Amino acid sequence: MQQRHVGRTGLKVSRLGLGTMTWGRDTDEHEARDQLVAFVEAGGTLVDTAAGYGNGDSERVIGQLLGDVVPRDEVVLATKAGISRVRGERETNGSRGFLLRSLDASLRRLQVDHVDLWQVHTWVDDTPLEETLGALDHAVTTGRAAYVGISNYNGWQSAQAATWQAAVPGRAVIASNQVEYSLLSRGVEAETIPAALALGMGVLPWSPLGRGVLTGKYRTGTPADSRAASAHFASFVGRHLTERSHRIVEAVVRAGEGLEWSPLEVALAWVRDRPGVTAPIVGARTAEQLKAALTVEECELPAEIVTALDDVSQPEPWGTEVS
Known part of the structure; x- marks a missing residue:
């Protein structure tokens, strides 16, 4: 798998990242093991998680697998801090103390002495930005993180x-x-991506498959085993089950038929090669789903297909969700 620099830094990662939001909840340790092995064997290096994923369960699963399944130095380990659901409701906290305590807890769950990329999970209005950023400085100077980012x-x-x-x-x-970016969610093109390009930040798109909608699985309904059918992901996926999305998905399907690609390959190749993008983060429930995404390494969209998809998916006004 090709490697790319993260922005204007010396950090290099695979141009496809492995997302682990469902690990420890919808994806058990056995499936997670199979995913990690398949990803690394395909040349993937970037493994992304967060302290808030499953109240730390995602990090715990990764910690159990690193060293046992793949050597620690074969992956670029990224995690995030700033969102928690310990009391059952989503809470955000950008204070220096909370972030550093969260990082230390992440390191314990991951069973490592440092992460390669530590990211503030979301902007927090009621905390001075300089305090939040001070936590990033401290993480680097103390060796807890090699690089830092925002999300x-x-x-x-x-x-x-x-x-x-x-x-x-x-x-x-x-x-x-790290921001949501896909054919269904292009609002970041207005300001966020230009800012990243101008200031030397790499863009790590989350939900590059439009929360699964761009795979085409929802064209005729909601499969019983899909995220949209689960209680904790129904509203998350439902945001992209609209008439506009349907038109874009049909265009993706037609492009795939012409190229003899899957809709997944078309949608993922499109976002992977957008200006400023370092690596889309792909989250899969099963190893088979992940393997279907890994085939995109051999795919490059023809220019005329890119133009057609650009036209049919003209961006909506900017907005952001947090994963």
Whole structure:
């Protein structure tokens, strides 16, 4: 698998990342093991998780697999802090103390002494930005994180964070911004991606398959074993089950038929090769689903297909969700 630099840093990752949001909940340890093996054998390196995924269960599963299934130094381990659901409701916290405690807990669950990329999971209005960014500096200077990034920051938030860090020598460089980006969610093209390009941040798209909708699985209904049929993901997927999305999915399917590709390959190749993108983060429930995504490494969309998909998926007004 081809490798790309994360923004204007020396960190290199595979141009496809492995997402683990469902690990420890919908994806058990055995399926997670199979996914990790398949991903690494295909040349993948970037493994992305978060402290808030399954209240830490995703990190626990990864920690049990690293070293046992694949050597630690064969993966670029990325995690996030700032969102928790310990009390049953989603809470955000960008304070220095919370973030650093969260990082230490992540390291324990992952059974490592540092992560390769540590990201603030979301912007928090009621915490001074300089305090949040100070936690990133401390993580780097103490060796807990090799690189740091942000997640779900819009254009002006990204620019403010990157500019603050660049203002004083010795502060940690913002390497990346992880945001939702797909043919169904292109609002980040207005400001967020231009900010990343201008300020040297790599873009890591989450839900590059439109929360699974771009695979075509919902064209005729909701499969019983799909995320849209589960209580905790129904509203998450439902955001993209619209008439607009249906038109885009049909265009993706037609493009795939002409190229003899799957809809998944078409949609994933499109976002992977957009300006500023380092690596889409692909989350799969099963190893078979992941293997179907890994075939995109051999795919490159013809220019005329890219243009047609651009036209049919003209961006909606900017908005963001958090995963």
